Amino acid sequence: MATRYTEESIRVLKGLEPVRQRPGMYTRTENPLHIVQEVIDNAADEALAGYGKHIQVTLHGDGSITVDDDGRGIPVGLHPEEGAPVVELVFTRLHAGGKFDKQSGGAYAFSGGLHGVGVSVTNALSSRLEVTVWRDGGVHTLAFAGGEMVQPLAPVANAPRRKSGTRVRCWPDPKYFDSAVLPVPELVRLLRSKAVLLPGVKVTFRNEKAGNAPQEWLYADGLRGYLSEALVGTELLVPLVDGEQYAGKDHDSFSEGEGAQWVVSWATDGTVVRESYVNLIPTPAGGTHEAGLRDGLFNAMKTFIELHNLMPKGIKLLPEDVFARASFVLSAKVLDPQFQGQIKERLNSRDAVRLVSGFVKTAMDLWLNSHVDHGKKLAELVIRQAQARVRTAQKVEKRKSSGVAVLPGKLTDCETDDVSRTEVFLVEGDSAGGSAKMGRDKEFQAVLPLRGKVLNAWEVDRDRLFANNEIHDISVAIGVDPHGPADTPDLSGLRYGRICILSDADVDGSHIQVLLLTLFYRHFPKLIEAGNVFVARPPLFRVDVPAQGKRPARKLYCLDEGELEATEDRLRKDGVRDGTWSISRFKGLGEMSPEQLWETTMNPDTRRLLPVHLGEAGADGTTKVFEMLMGKGEAAQRRAWLEEKGDLADVDI
CATH class of the missing domain: 3.30.230.10 (Ribosomal Protein S5; domain 2)
Structure with missing residues (x-):
């Protein structure tokens, strides 16, 4: 029976529901350490901002964790726009927090990041979370269960006039983690590092489960x-x-x-x-x-x-x-x-x-x-x-065979032979290849331009592969012969430690990536197993930001529309007037200057390079997907797959 795809099929996740549906997108799910770290980071950020001299962490016998700080205390008043208590928003809304305010005099000039999910993820993945705030001479509490408010914010007592700070106690929900046991040695390392990085701030850890004396760290040096x-x-x-x-x-x-x-x-x-x-x-x-x-x-x-x-x-x-x-x-x-x-x-x-x-x-x-x-x-x-x-x-070099094949004429090789450093870029098109040749570091980076789209090699016999010039050139350039998953090929002739697929950030570029990945998975699987194959990620957009005061004009690069939107939001928060920046979209690698290609895609210090490895489904699952996508007789399967997954595609038309 055919499935229906209508307006009602689209589901909008609200509040903290996205975190509970896909926790792995927001945190590590091996154990709850990271969601506890989010709370500790908030306490450390208070100390970094010059408030607070003591951070206390307690691991209770029931598996819950309490983090105490003597900072300013999370504000408990109503947010001017949202009309809800600020402390409630911090724990229930993604992308809400004091660290977005980067204006002069903002609450946190320097903090641990601006992803804006922080302790809201801690709340979403805890069966219960309790907050106590000491601020402005009063004490306020509120509590959540499963991310939902169960005890609204309420004043409970008067506090000593000078006492301020925040206490958060959470019970991580075991259903979201492979193991609900908190790795104490890792937590101890984290807390010690906070003390190291905050000279003069005392960090205390008490493990009620072990019954040991509290551990304290205070590094004056x-x-x-x-x-x-x-x-x-x-x-x-x-x-x-x-x-x-x-x-x-x-x-x-x-x-x-x-x-x-x-x-x-x-x-x-x-x-x-x-x-x-x-x-x-x-x-x-x-x-x-x-x-x-x-x-x-x-x-x-x-x-x-x-x-x-x-x-x-x-x-x-x-x-x-x-x-x-x-x-x-x-x-x-x-x-x-x-x-x-x-x-x-x-x-x-x-x-x-x-x-x-x-x-x-x-x-x-x-x-x-x-x-x-x-x-x-x-x-x-x-x-x-x-x-x-x-x-x-x-x-x-001495171990290499004397009968080396003649390298392809269009390969621009690198100078060193040290395989631990060398890398070759398989580049889409001669124009992009020209920019890559001029922008590369010739000491260890080689460039092999590819003309047009590589042959779909999924059903090509191994002895017929070299009839295709592009595949022949790739094999000779990398120094490894085609082989199967059960073979034990000779990898001693491998000339490059990294084989990087570099194509445009559009649909055609993605197609070329898939064709090359098909070639490597089918005929060079040991290179993927050994971690030698990578996909370079060139940006799709460039944002030209004008000079601000004494800060010179700058260029920011964004991989996709989501990153572009986040960059624009960040510029607004930085005080750049809306509309003063200009956005350019790269139609292809050939449009980039050698300097831009080096800075964004080839420089090992600043590029985004994705390693290629087998996914969770393993070799069998990966083979089935490739068979369905690349097999000549699988049109019916492909159509069914497209009907089911078509709404996930980002089509550039």
């Missing part, structure tokens, strides 16, 4: 004391190098207060400790602020080595040579941080590279030239790393 403690027993090559710098009112490129604090050390062996944070949020997957630290250290070290003429002939220094044996703790302050996903594991803000790099290089230059003996010791370590890297690359 901040990052330096923390890294020293983490590296106990490791023999350091040079003393710890630390620095801190923030933009002033008159800075040309960045807002007042933006900058970073860091401490770095080097050792010839032992464990390497690396931790980074943005506005107190841990970023375990790194991001553009770490790229800025690496860039600043590299440029300072390179300048010092050249100044003292220490580099042996034939050796070229690379950033990883400086960074390989470095331990660091980095804490960046970014006015409007853009994270990869709601769980904020990686910073994506492109300006953070320049922000951190500029400040770190200046400080490191000064340190090296003030401590020349230590600088030369460090230079020796860095040069040894570079020499070891070159020797490793030469060994790999």
